[in-house]
Amino acid sequence: MNQLDALKQFTTVVADTGDFKQLGAYLPQDATTNPSLILKAVQKADYAPLLKDTVNQFRGRPLDEIMDRLLVRFGCEILNIIPGRVSTEVDARLSFNTEATVARGERLIELYQAQGVHTDRVLIKVASTWEGIQAAAQLERKGIHTNLTLLFSFCQAVACGQAKVQLISPFVGRIYDWYKKSAGAAWVEADNTLANDPGVKSVTAIYNYYKKFGIQTEVMGASFRNVGQITALAGCDLLTISPELLASLAASEAPLAPALSAQAAQALDLQHVSYDEKSFRLAMNEDAMATEKLAEGIRGFCVDAVKLDQLLLGA
Template sequence: MNQLDALKQFTTVVADTGDFHQLAQFRPQDATTNPSLILKAVQKSEYAPLLQDTVQQWRGRDLGEIMDRLLVRFGCEILSLIPGRVSTEVDARLSFDTSATITRAERIIELYQAQGVHIDRVLIKIAATWEGIEAARQLEQRGIHTNLTLLFSFAQAVACGQAKVQLISPFVGRIYDWYKKQAGSSWDEAAMAGTNDPGVQSVRAIYNHYKHFGIPTEVMGASFRNVGQITALAGCDLLTIAPDLLAQLAATEAPLQRQLDPDSARALDLPPVNYDEAGFRYALNADAMATEKLAEGIRAFAADAIKLEQLMLAA
């Protein structure tokens, strides 16, 4: 059995791509997209017609609406190839506006429903700012499920659990990137691999907290830099993996052991943690890595949304 098949025994495998032609090969349960992945996809010749067609059909409408229609178009194509859910992102420029995030999320869901897609097959991706988490809390109460992304800290995860969001995406690779950059020439790759990887440790702490306290929010490790980070999180609820790393797992026959387990987490001695807004903001501020990576991630997704708009204007 290859490692991808072994991983699927105890973790839901999710494809992290806007390139839906690659999906059938790996048979993932779910798929996630973001503005950067969609931007990358529409610049490929096989996907350019999707952009052209969407823009021509809705020319004259608000650019934000056309973008949402394009994202939903990709989402529908992906859903035709997978049995589970697709994650579709709210414009990152709304990351600090609760009401605008809710409005945009509701429109995305309406667009999916107009295509005959059931609400339970879509997760609305929102940046895990305080405002984003509050928007997700209200959306979940309305039956719209959410995926809180750009999550780098334990504080963000705790607040998401309190908000009863459906799923969180802690970013393993970007946490690893930050610590590696901080360490500079003193970084020891071998010593910081596997269970010692700071990104892996972050997800493990979140997973253990959720399972210990019976928090139903799903944990989906994201943004992997190497296969070792994935195998060290085997047993996590879900892992969203880029096609090149899926291919590496599929090509490897080495044994794969479960690393995260709900029964083990329940047996741990862990203190309860809760945050109000002030406590959340202070805890996030105290975490330099999470503060920097959250801001950087929002800027990057916003920049790609602007590039996508420029492509739409030129189409």
Template sequence: MNQLDALKQFTTVVADTGDFRQLAQFRPRDTTTNPSLILRAVQGPEYAPLLHDTVVRWKGRALDEIADRLLVRFGCDILALIEGRVSTEVDARLSFDTQATVTRAERIVELYQAEGVHIDRVLIKIAATWEGIQAAQTLERRGIHTNLTLLFAFAQAVVCGQARVQLISPFVGRICDWHRKQAGAGWDEAANAGANDPGVQSVTQIYNHYKRFGIATEVMGASFRNLGQIRALAGCDLLTIAPELLAQLAASDAPLQPALDAQAARGMDLPAVHYDEAGFRYALNEDAMATEKLAEGIRAFAADAARLEQLIRAV
């Protein structure tokens, strides 16, 4: 048994890609997309016709509507190849506007429903700002499930749990990137590998907290840089993994055992934690890594959403 098949025995494997032609090879249950992945895909020869067809079909509609229709087109094609859910992201430029996020999310879901897709097969991705989490709470109450992304801080995870969101995506690799950059020449790669990786430690803390206090929100580790990070989080509810790393897992026959244990977490002596808005904002402000990476992530996704609109205009 290869490591990919072994991992699937105790963790739901999710493909982190906009290239749905890669899905059959790895047979993930779910798939996540984001504006950067979609932008990359439509600039290639395989998916350029999909962009062209979507824009021509809906020419004359508002630019943001055409962009959402393009995302949904990708999502529908992906859902035809997997048995689970696809995550589709709300425009990152709305990350600090609760009502606009709710409105945009509802439109995306309506577009999926118009294509015959059941609401339970779609997760709406929203940046884990205070406003984004409040939007997610509203959407969950309306039966629309959410995936809170760009999650770097324990405080973000706590508030997502309070809001009873369906799923969170803590970013392992980007957390590690920040600490590596801060340490500079003093960074010891071997000493910060596996369970000692700062990103792995962050997800482990969140996972144990959720299991200890019976929080139903799913934890999906994301943004992996290497196999060591993935192996150290084996047993997590879900892991979303890029095709290159999926291929490496499939090529390895080394034994793989769960590193996280929900039953063990339920017996841990952990403090209960709760945040109101002021407490959340202060905790996030105190976490320089999370503050910087959240802002950086929103800017990057917003820029790619704008580039996608430029491509739409050019058709």
């Protein structure tokens, strides 16, 4: 049995791509997209007609509506291939605007429903800012499920659990990147792999905390740099993996056993914590890595959203 099939026995495998024509090869349960992945996809010849067709159909409508319709168009194509859920992201430029995030989330769901897609098959992806987490709490109360992304810290995860969001996406690779860059010449790769990888340690701590205290929010490790990070989190609720790393897993016959266990987590001696806005902001401020990576991630998605706007205007 290859590692991908082995992983699927104890973790839900999710494909992290806008390139839906690749999905059939790996048979993931769910799929995630983001502005950068959609931007990458629409610049390929295979997907350019999809962008042009969406623009032609809704020409004259507000640009933000056309973008949402394009995102939903990709989401619907993905849902035709996978059995589970697709994550569709709210414009990152709204990351600090609770009301606007709620409104965009509602519109995305309405657009999916107009295409005959049931609400349960869509996760609205929102940045894990304080404002984003509050927006997600409101959406969840309306029966709209959410995926909290750009999550780098324990306090973000705790706040998401308090908000009863459906799912969180802690970013393994970007945490690893920060610590590696921060250490510079002092970084020893061999000392920071598998269970010692700083990104893996972060997700493990979140997973154990959720399972210890019966928090229902699903944990989906994201943003992987290598197969070792994935295998070190085998047993996590879900893992969202790029097509390149899915191919690496499928090509390997190395044995794979669960690294995380809900049962083991329940036996741990952990302290229950909670955050209000003031303590959340202080905890984020104390975590240089999380503060920098959240800001950088939002900036990056904003840049790609602007590029996507330009492509829509030029189509």
